[in-house]
Amino acid sequence: MSSMVRLNNVSKKFPTGAFALEDVSFDIEKGEFVFLVGPTGAGKTTVFKLIIRETLPTTGEIVVDNLDIIKLASGKIPHLRKKIGVVFQDLKLLMDRTIFENIILPLEISGIEPVFAAKLVEETMEKVGIAEHRDKFPIQLSGGELQKVAIARALTLDPEILLADEPTGNLDQATTMEIVKLLDEINKKGTTVIMATHNEDAIKTLSEKRVIILKKGRLADANKKEAKANVDNLEKKSDNITKNKKKDSPAGPKEEKKDEDF
Ligand SMILES: Nc1ncnc2c1ncn2[C@@H]1O[C@H](COP(=O)(O)OP(=O)(O)O)[C@@H](O)[C@H]1O
Ligand SMILES: [Mg+2]
Numbered sequence: 001m002s003s004m005v006r007l008n009n010v011s012k013k014f015p016t017g018a019f020a021l022e023d024v025s026f027d028i029e030k031g032e033f034v035f036l037v038g039p040t041g042a043g044k045t046t047v048f049k050l051i052i053r054e055t056l057p058t059t060g061e062i063v064v065d066n067l068d069i070i071k072l073a074s075g076k077i078p079h080l081r082k083k084i085g086v087v088f089q090d091l092k093l094l095m096d097r098t099i100f101e102n103i104i105l106p107l108e109i110s111g112i113e114p115v116f117a118a119k120l121v122e123e124t125m126e127k128v129g130i131a132e133h134r135d136k137f138p139i140q141l142s143g144g145e146l147q148k149v150a151i152a153r154a155l156t157l158d159p160e161i162l163l164a165d166e167p168t169g170n171l172d173q174a175t176t177m178e179i180v181k182l183l184d185e186i187n188k189k190g191t192t193v194i195m196a197t198h199n200e201d202a203i204k205t206l207s208e209k210r211v212i213i214l215k216k217g218r219l220a221d222a223n224k225k226e227a228k229a230n231v232d233n234l235e236k237k238s239d240n241i242t243k244n245k246k247k248d249s250p251a252g253p254k255e256e257k258k259d260e261d262f
Pocket of ligand 2: 165
C-alpha cells in the first residue's frame, strides 16, 4: 500500500504567534477514507490548506502523492491541485450563476475544451444526483443539495484525493447521512477521501473508518500512539537494513556536554 498524504512533524505558526498546528504527523493511504475530527479552531481547515499548498508549514514535511509539497516549484502547483478536489467549508458557490455554470467554471478557467467540459459536468451531476437542478440558481437549493453541488464541482476532473471541509456542518441528521454515504461511494470508486468534521452523527454513519483527532492543533493521544507505532516500525526496518553496515562518524562537530546540567 502506498501513502497518499503524509504529514511529518508539521507545525504552523502565524505571525501573531498563535499555533494552528503543532507537531502533527499522520499518514493516509491511497484509497483510504479518513475523518479529520476536532472542535472549531482545532486546525482542520489549516491541514487542508497545507495539503493544497495554499499555505506553507512553519516546520515539518508534507508529501502528497509522492510530491514534496514544500520543495514543489511554484510552476508545479497546478499539477498538484489537479490531483485534489476540495469542498470548501463556505462552499464558494456563485449566487448569480446556475448550478451547471458553477460546476463548469473551474474547467473553463483551466482551459478545458468547452464541449468536453460540459460532458464532464453533466456526467458528474448525474453521478452525484443533482442533474435535475442543472439550471437552477444556488438560492433555489437546500443545504444538502448545495453540498452535493460543491462535491460535484470538486469531482469533475476525477481527482486522486477529495478534501471535504465540514460538508455536513449545517445539515440535519438524515441529510448528514446522505452526504457521508455519497462520500463513501466516491471513496469506493477509488478516490482517497478526507472529511473534516465535528459532527458525531457523521462519524457514526461510517464507524469503521479511521479517525484522526485534532485538539488545539495537536494530535490526540490515541493518534500519537498510532503514529509512534508507525515510526517505530520504520526504525526497526532501517535498523535491519543498516545493522551490518559500518557506522558513519557523526557529520557535525561533537557536542559539548558541559552545559547539560543547568
Ligand atoms: N491566517 C490566520 N492567522 C492567525 N490565526 C489563524 C489563521 N488561520 C487560522 N488561524 C487560527 O488557527 C487555528 C486553527 O484554525 P482552523 O484550521 O481554521 O481550525 P478548524 O478548521 O479546525 O476550525 C484557530 O485558532 C484559528 O484562529
Ligand atoms: Mg475549519
